[in-house]
Structures are given as structure tokens and as C-alpha cells.
Amino acid sequence: MTATPQPLGVDAGHAGVCGTQQEGCITCGDVALPLRVERVDKDRMLALCANDEGQTESVEIALVGAVAEGDELLVHAGTAIAHLSQGPRTPGCEAEEVAPI
Amino acid sequence: MKFVDEFRDPELGRVLAGEIVAEVDPNRHYKLMEVCGGHTHSIYKYGIDDLLPENVELVHGPGCPVCVMPMGRIDDGIAIAAENPEVILTCFGDMMRIPGSSQSFLEAKAEGADIRMVYSPLDALRIAKSNPERTVVFFAIGFETTAPSTALTLKRAKLEGVENFLCVCNHVTIVPPLRALLDSPDLRLDGFIGPGHVSTVVGVRPFEFIPAEYGKPLVTAGFEPLDVLQTIRMILAQLRKGEAKLENQYKRVVPYEGNPAALKVMSEVFELRPHFEWRGLGFISQSALKLSEAYADFDAELRYSVPGVRVADPKACQCGEVLKGVIKPWECKVFGTACTPEHAIGTCMVSPEGACAAYYNYGRYSREKEPAVS
Numbered sequence: 162m163t164a165t166p167q168p169l170g171v172d173a174g175h176a177g178v179c180g181t182q183q184e185g186c187i188t189c190g191d192v193a194l195p196l197r198v199e200r201v202d203k204d205r206m207l208a209l210c211a212n213d214e215g216q217t218e219s220v221e222i223a224l225v226g227a228v229a230e231g232d233e234l235l236v237h238a239g240t241a242i243a244h245l246s247q248g249p250r251t252p253g254c255e256a257e258e259v260a261p262i
Numbered sequence: 263m264k265f266v267d268e269f270r271d272p273e274l275g276r277v278l279a280g281e282i283v284a285e286v287d288p289n290r291h292y293k294l295m296e297v298c299g300g301h302t303h304s305i306y307k308y309g310i311d312d313l314l315p316e317n318v319e320l321v322h323g324p325g326c327p328v329c330v331m332p333m334g335r336i337d338d339g340i341a342i343a344a345e346n347p348e349v350i351l352t353c354f355g356d357m358m359r360i361p362g363s364s365q366s367f368l369e370a371k372a373e374g375a376d377i378r379m380v381y382s383p384l385d386a387l388r389i390a391k392s393n394p395e396r397t398v399v400f401f402a403i404g405f406e407t408t409a410p411s412t413a414l415t416l417k418r419a420k421l422e423g424v425e426n427f428l429c430v431c432n433h434v435t436i437v438p439p440l441r442a443l444l445d446s447p448d449l450r451l452d453g454f455i456g457p458g459h460v461s462t463v464v465g466v467r468p469f470e471f472i473p474a475e476y477g478k479p480l481v482t483a484g485f486e487p488l489d490v491l492q493t494i495r496m497i498l499a500q501l502r503k504g505e506a507k508l509e510n511q512y513k514r515v516v517p518y519e520g521n522p523a524a525l526k527v528m529s530e531v532f533e534l535r536p537h538f539e540w541r542g543l544g545f546i547s548q549s550a551l552k553l554s555e556a557y558a559d560f561d562a563e564l565r566y567s568v569p570g571v572r573v574a575d576p577k578a579c580q581c582g583e584v585l586k587g588v589i590k591p592w593e594c595k596v597f598g599t600a601c602t603p604e605h606a607i608g609t610c611m612v613s614p615e616g617a618c619a620a621y622y623n624y625g626r627y628s629r630e631k632e633p634a635v636s
Contacts, residue, residue, distance in 0.1 A: 224523040239382025240411035
């Protein structure tokens with residue numbers, strides 16, 4: 162996977178979907194996507210993040226504490242709302258619940 | 263993909279479906295409401311409904327932020343864009359197609375209004391900075407998942423001294439409509455599949471009143487198929503044991519206390535509106551946000567005059583009853599005929615997370631389930 166480097170703060174395209182087609186708008190749908198951090202601009206509280214397809218976008222990181230390259234963030238409307246890397250790594254509580262079945 | 267593939271395992275799904283059957287009393291009818299439009303979408307995308315026993319009914323709640331937007335607010339947005347040539351109105355994708363009383367944003371754009379689709383409030387701010395001679399108005403919608411993003415952007419605009427960026431705040435809050443639904447005599451619900459990403463921000467605590475005051479279980483749920491199946495099993499297990507508890511299935515993302523930083527920035531930038539109109543639910547007290555006094559300079563509703571008129575839904579449209587879970591989408595008179603995703607009459611057909619669009623796009627045209635493939 163190769164992500165085209167983009168300067169932070171510039172519209173770097175979007176790893177999410179927001180359109181008028183039937184696949185719809187993830188922002189309207191309250192959907193949040195897991196994205197991986199590629200670069201961090203701590204001064205401006207922005208990070209360049211990528212999805213598995215290599216699409217990148219600039220993400221506000223003010224709400225999720227310290228962020229480092231390689232971290233996974235849950236991103237909604239261009240803002241990270243949760244730090245997945247700080248939570249259970251593999252199906253956390255769900256694994257505990259799902260495992261016995 | 264991490265955090266996704268693990269939760270789409272068909273074998274585990276089949277096992278969970280078997281466990282759900284074991285939790286169910288065949289002599290009882292269960293009515294569970296999924297609050298979030300994202301859950302509605304997952305349920306039909308993955309065929310979860312087909313895995314459930316006949317007596318477990320899923321009712322679709324008002325958690326699609328597009329679907330609950332009243333027509334009058336769309337008219338207000340169009341008026342700002344159409345009557346003020348300096349304005350660039352920006353909004354999220356699905357908002358473009360929501361019908362107002364006479365046209366949608368997309369149709370107003372076709373007639374010359376400068377209305378642009380953005381992915382995030384930050385994009386709208388970038389447009390403002392790139393067009394200093396224009397005024398960029400962000401038409402903000404969404405529950406508490408999206409509100410922090412708008413709040414952060416407004417805070418950034420204030421910090422950077424961007425004076426040509428305004429906001430029409432239509433952000434809504436999830437708890438008041440849930441209480442309104444629980445108080446509604448139309449509905450008899452047994453439990454709730456609780457909102458996932460909203461809870462990432464507000465936490466689980468705000469839902470404590472549902473088991474405590476109404477004696478109904480609520481389980482906060484993720485959006486993958488195993489998440490939803492497991493949540494249904496957890497609710498049914500509570501009901502079998504005669505319990506009503508608050509549980510969190512989506513612990514990998516949702517902390518009990520939510521995201522304190524997000525709640526803080528929201529409290530700085532927003533304050534509660536005394537009341538707000540919800541499509542299908544009417545006016546609900548303290549159910550929406552407006553900009554706080556400290557951010558009044560960014561409030562487009564204070565800068566521009568808007569019609570502010572309450573517009574009744576088209577008579578044929580039954581979005582209100584769908585949003586309250588009183589009828590299924592296919593019971594609406596215009597579902598799939600006059601009202602389709604291409605030519606929507608009601609909001610529930612516009613957003614893919616709307617119940618009508620989910621039913622239409624995944625072929626749920628009637629009560630009959632598709633026969634299982636042997």
C-alpha cells in the first residue's frame with residue numbers, strides 16, 4: 162500500500178465516503194472509520210491518516226490525547242473521536258463475550 | 263481489516279444466531295429498537311433480520327440525523343444560500359438531497375445557489391480561508407458524534423481569526439427523543455440496541471435512566487454483524503432473566519464516561535436550545551444545540567434572516583410513523599412507488615441509514631422473508 166504524501170491541512174482527499182449516491186454519506190450516517198496515523202502535526206493538532214486502501218485525509222486529533230505514527234484512530238467527520246490503539250487490541254470485551262460460544 | 267474482519271465471521275454469526283434462539287420464549291413477542299441508523303443499515307446489509315426468530319421484531323428508531331431534519335430547516339438553509347450572493351453554503355453529502363418544502367439543496371444549487379458538499383467541518387473552514395471575499399456557512403447536522411467536530415472547527419476558526427465562517431447549527435442530542443419515544447403511547451418496546459458512535463462521545467452513563475426509570479434493557483452496540491447479533495443476544499438474555507440493565511457490547515470503542523475532551527469542547531461552543539422540531543416526533547424540549555454566547559459571532563441564524571417556518575410533511579409521506587417505529591417502511595403508502603431513493607418524498611428514503619432506504623436497497627419490500635437457500 163502506498164499513500165501519496167500530502168501536506169497536513171491541505172485537502173488530501175478523503176478516506177471516507179461522502180456523496181449523493183446510494184452508498185451515501187458516512188458523516189450523515191453516524192459512521193466512524195478506523196484509520197492509521199501516518200504523520201502528526203502536534204502544533205496544529207492534525208494528523209495525516211490513511212485507510213487500508215491508502216486513501217488519506219487530515220484528521221483533527223485534539224480529542225484523543227497523544228497520537229503517534231502507526232496508531233489507529235476512529236474518525237468521524239474529519240475528527241478522531243476514539244484512540245483504538247489504546248483500547249482492547251483484538252476483539253476486546255467482545256472476544257470475552259464471543260469466545261465461549 | 264483490523265477491528266472489522268473479526269466481527270464479520272459467518273461461523274460465529276451462525277453460533278450467535280443459535281444462541282439467540284435459545285434465549286427466546288416462543289410464546290412471547292419481542293420488540294427491540296435499534297436507535298442508530300447505522301445499525302438499521304447493518305441489519306439489512308448483512309441479513310441479520312433473517313437470522314432472528316419470527317417473534318423477535320426489530321423496530322427502527324430516530325437515530326439517523328438526516329431523517330429527523332424537518333423541512334423548515336432545509337428551507338432556512340436554502341434561503342441563506344439563495345438570497346445572499348456572497349454566501350457559499352456547505353453541508354454533508356446526504357443533506358444535498360433532502361427535500362425542503364419546494365426544493366432540495368441539490369435543486370437550489372442547480373438554480374444557481376452556491377452550495378457545496380464537504381466531508382468535514384474542517385473542509386468548510388478551508389473553503390472559507392480560500393475565499394476571503396465570500397462568507398462560508400456550514401450547515402451542521404448530526405448527533406453527538408458529529409457535534410464535537412463542528413465545535414473544534416469553530417474553536418479553530420475563532421483562534422485563527424477567520425471572520426467569514428458561519429454555522430447553522432442543527433446538531434441534535436440523543437437522550438430527549440429516546441425519552442419521548444418511551445413516553446409515547448404508540449410504542450411498546452422491550453429493549454434497546456443502544457447507539458454506538460454517539461456513545462463514544464457521551465459515554466454509556468446518559469442511558470442509565472432507561473433501565474432505572476422505564477425498566478427496559480439497553481445494550482450499547484457496535485456496527486459489525488457480530489456486534490449486532492451479540493447485542494440482541496445480550497438483550498434477550500436480560501429479558502429471559504427478568505432483568506433490565508445497561509450493558510456495553512462496544513467496549514472496544516465506547517468508554518463508560520465517553521470522551522471528556524469532546525464533551526468539554528461541546529460545552530464551550532454549544533448550549534441547549536429550549537426546544538427543536540424533530541421530523542415525525544414534533545417539538546422536543548432541550549433536544550438540540552445552538553451556538554453559545556461566546557460563539558454568537560459565528561451564528562448564521564443571527565447574521566441572516568431565515569423563514570423559520572414550520573412546514574408540514576407531504577400528506578402521502580409517513581416518515582413520522584416510520585421514525586417512531588409505529589409502521590414498517592413497506593407499510594407506507596408511497597414506499598417503493600412514488601418514493602424511492604432516486605426520487606425521495608421522505609427523508610427516511612434519502613439517507614442510506616434511513617429505514618426506508620435500507621429496506622428498499624436490500625429488497626425488503628414486504629413482510630415476507632426470502633426463503634433460506636439450501
